[in-house]
Amino acid sequence: MSTFSENARKAETAMREVFPATPLQRNDHLSARYGADIWLKREDLTPVRSYKIRGAFNAMRKVLAKRPDQELFVCASAGNHAQGVAFNCRHFGKRGVIFMPVTTPQQKIDKTRIFGGDAVEIRLIGDYFDVTLAEAQAYSADVGAHFLSPFDDEDVIEGQATVAVEMLRDLPKAPDMVVLPVGGGGVSSGVLSYLQAESPETETRFVEPAGGANLTAAIEAGQPISLNAVDTFVDGAAVARIGEATFAVLKSVPPAHILVAPEDRICTTILEMLNVEGIVLEPAGALTVDVLPTLADQIKGKTVVCITSGGNFDFERLPEVKERAQRYSGVKKYFILRMPQRPGALKDFLNMLGPDDDIARFEYLKKSARNFGSVLIGIETSDAKNFEALTTKLVEAGFTYRDITNDETLAEFVI
Incomplete structure (x- = not known):
């Protein structure tokens, strides 16, 4: 039987028929500031501007290898997974029904329609992702579709691990530390699994938004639990409950290695990356860069990779981001x-x-x-x-x- 690492490498090879590997770029600005060798794994530069295209591709590829006649796929998403599924439905010539929260930024809804074209139908249901998820799963069971989980699926996790396959291949040497965003836990559990097997000396840190710290809550409880409330500002990572499959991998993470990023502080990072570097990051995509000041003493002189997980930023939100950043900065x-x-x-x-x-x-x-x-x-x-x-x-x-x-x-x- 193939190992997780072997399967991740096969997935990475297969997805080259859909999109090229994302750039791994050394960032001079951040490197100089922190006295470290800081690299950005630019998942904001995939065709759908997030890493979610990877897990969706791998899950659909494996389903269709077993059941070529599977015609309908269903997913629930706050936006990025939806775009990945839509893109791959069109690629594989299959139909998709995509459930999204009513609060999803319009930019993500519009892009999902563009990527999917006539292959997908979009349904806006629920103010919070977990309501949307329940509706999508119920619909999928009713019509006999295949449900594509945004994170809580072994094939999705394996697909997200391809981020690490490319990263280790492109770096001159294994990184000292990789900083990972946490929403439902798909990319963090996938990359962690691959690093544990292929680069065990590499340290990892995990970042979740203050208004959706579900990994912190799960670690404290010893099992996934649902948060009573979630701040939807970091929509790409605003998940009330971490996945069962992802937590099985992440449950051994030391609490000290989990960092929480305040939403208003994330706004300052979004503006800095836009104004100084010309890099457009959505709130979830800025998580790993946002915690670098907290990690400053730990990363000095080291090689660090931050995964910038998404760039689906609706510029209609820019006034709000600026406002929150100014208030956080005290100006x-x-x-x-x-x-x-x-x-x-x-x-x-x-x-x-x-x-x-x-x-x-x-x-x-x-x-x-x-x-x-x-x-x-x-x-x-x-x-x-x-x-x-x-x-x-x-x-x-x-x-x-x-x-x-x-x-x-x-x-x-x-x-």
Whole structure:
């Protein structure tokens, strides 16, 4: 019987009929910053702009090798797996029904339609992926289709492992560390399995979004469990429950090797990679780069590979990403200011602003008293330290204010 590594190499050879190997690129910017030899495995450059094309191809290839007459395939996806399945349905000449959450970015829905053409039907169901998944599985059972899991399938895991096959082949030497994103666990379990067999000296680190830390929860519980709530911002990795098959591989990962990335901090990484490197990454695709500051002491002088897992970024989300990044970095704040209702009060406030302070929002909320009015004000500046000077001036001038930048409840309604 063939080993996992042998099967992964066969899968990698087979998928060359569909798309070329993705680039493994040394990143000078990140390497200089961290004093390390940092490489990016550019899965954002596959035909569907994510690694998901690999698992979908391998699973469909193996099903059709056993059952050439299988005509219908079904999947559930937040976007990237959907595109991979759509692409491969057209490649193999088979029909697909693709279930996607209603909250899926429009860019991913449109690209799925483009890749699948007449071969696929898209159904938008559920606000969260796990609802979508249940609907897709029920439909698949009802019509006798083959369900293509986005991650919890041995053939999918094997297909995602081809990332590691290419990586080890292309590097001059085995990397000291590989940083892997975690959503459902497909690529992380596949790459880990291959590295354990072919490069056991290579260390691994795993990154999941703070709003979907299902591996952390599963490790603590000793088994996959469903999170009570999931933040869907990192849609490519916003999974409430890690897969059974993937957890079987990942359950031995030391908790200290699992890092959690805050969604707002990921926004700063997306903008940096776009502005400095011209690399477009979706939130899930930026996970591994985002944790490099946390790993700085561990990677100095070492060869490190970060898997940039996807680049399906809807640029309509850019204002939100910029907003969240500015708030995380401390260069944008929102205040509710109690403004005296007297001539010159507004001018007094404006004179307190520094040369790099800019008003991004100004709105009277209500008149809370005869002599005072409440104002919602948003201020952008060049350096977070500038706010110290501003708030000091406000206090000295007798202005009452409340910083609501990080008040999630208030921010949701008034910002």
